[in-house]
Amino acid sequence: MTYLWIGAIVVTPAIIFGLIVLKSKVEYPEKSLFYCFLNSCMIPLRLLRLGPFRHGKVSLDKAMKYAMRKTKLTDFGDMTFAESYSFITNTPSHQALKLTNLGHIMFRLELNMSMCRRLRFQQFLKDCPEVLNIRVPTPVFVMGLPRTGTTFLHRLLSLDPQVRAPLLWELLSPVPGHTGAPNATVFADDRLKRNKFVRKLIQDRESMGDRAMEHIHEIGADLPEECLMVLSDEIPTHLSFLYSDYVHHDVFFSKIDFERVKNAYLYYKKVLQLLSYQVGEAE
Structure with missing residues (x-):
C-alpha cells in the first residue's frame, strides 16, 4: 500500500x-511540443513572479528604464513615440492580449532592445552628425496587406545587385560600437x-522550439528584411503585427495618424543613412 501511495504521489503530478x-x-x-513543454515549466515562475517574470507586466516605461540602465544614456530624442505606444497599448485588443510565458519573455526582450537601439542611435547621431549628410x-x-506576397516581392527585388536591401541583423542592431570617421x-x-549577436538571438529562440513565424515568414539574420523592426522604434508596429493578432488596420491608423507614420519613416531614413555610413558611402 505504501508503494502505491508513493507511486501516486510521483505519477499524479507528472x-x-x-x-x-x-x-x-x-x-x-x-x-x-518542446516549446509547449518549456512554456509549461515556467508557469510557477510566472505565478510567483520569479526570474524573468519578477518585473511583472511588460510596459514601455519599464523598457525605457532598463535601456537607460543598460546603455548609461538618457536621450530618447523626440518623445512622441511614447504617445504612439500608449495609444496602441490602451486599445481593447492589446489589453486583452494573453502572451504565453515564453512570449512574455520575448516581448520584454524585443521592447528592451528597441529602446536600447533608440538611445544608442540618438547618441551616435550626436557623435557623428555627418551621417545625416549621406544621400x-x-x-x-x-x-x-499581410499574406499577399509582399515579402516574396521584397526579397525578389533584393536579388538585384543594384539594390541595397537591409538585412535583418542590420535592422535589429544598426548602431556601431565605434564612432568617428568611417x-x-x-x-x-x-x-x-x-551580426553574431543577432544570429545568437535567433538561435536562442529556435533552441526553445519557437519556429512558429517560419510558416508565414522566413527568418534569418542574413536575409533581407522589411522596415517593421526599425519602425517599431517610433510606432508600435511589432506590438500590433506580431503580438496582437494583427490589430485591425482601422484601429491602428485611427490611433497612429499620418504625421506619426511619416516621422517613423524619416527615422527609418536616418537608419538607412547610418547603414550606408558604415560601409564608407560618401555624401
Missing part, C-alpha cells in the same frame, strides 16, 4: 503536467560582432 503541456499544444498548434537614393516601397577595418569587425 500526469497533470503532461496534460498542461498538451493543453498548451492544443491552444498553440503552431508551436513545437539616400529614391527608395522602392512594397505595399500590401574606417573599413573597424566597422567591418564591428558589423561582424553585431
Whole structure:
C-alpha cells in the first residue's frame, strides 16, 4: 500500500503536467511540443513572479528604464513615440492580449532592445552628425496587406545587385560600437560582432522550439528584411503585427495618424543613412 501511495504521489503530478503541456499544444498548434513543454515549466515562475517574470507586466516605461540602465544614456530624442505606444497599448485588443510565458519573455526582450537601439542611435547621431549628410537614393516601397506576397516581392527585388536591401541583423542592431570617421577595418569587425549577436538571438529562440513565424515568414539574420523592426522604434508596429493578432488596420491608423507614420519613416531614413555610413558611402 505504501508503494502505491508513493507511486501516486510521483505519477499524479507528472500526469497533470503532461496534460498542461498538451493543453498548451492544443491552444498553440503552431508551436513545437518542446516549446509547449518549456512554456509549461515556467508557469510557477510566472505565478510567483520569479526570474524573468519578477518585473511583472511588460510596459514601455519599464523598457525605457532598463535601456537607460543598460546603455548609461538618457536621450530618447523626440518623445512622441511614447504617445504612439500608449495609444496602441490602451486599445481593447492589446489589453486583452494573453502572451504565453515564453512570449512574455520575448516581448520584454524585443521592447528592451528597441529602446536600447533608440538611445544608442540618438547618441551616435550626436557623435557623428555627418551621417545625416549621406544621400539616400529614391527608395522602392512594397505595399500590401499581410499574406499577399509582399515579402516574396521584397526579397525578389533584393536579388538585384543594384539594390541595397537591409538585412535583418542590420535592422535589429544598426548602431556601431565605434564612432568617428568611417574606417573599413573597424566597422567591418564591428558589423561582424553585431551580426553574431543577432544570429545568437535567433538561435536562442529556435533552441526553445519557437519556429512558429517560419510558416508565414522566413527568418534569418542574413536575409533581407522589411522596415517593421526599425519602425517599431517610433510606432508600435511589432506590438500590433506580431503580438496582437494583427490589430485591425482601422484601429491602428485611427490611433497612429499620418504625421506619426511619416516621422517613423524619416527615422527609418536616418537608419538607412547610418547603414550606408558604415560601409564608407560618401555624401
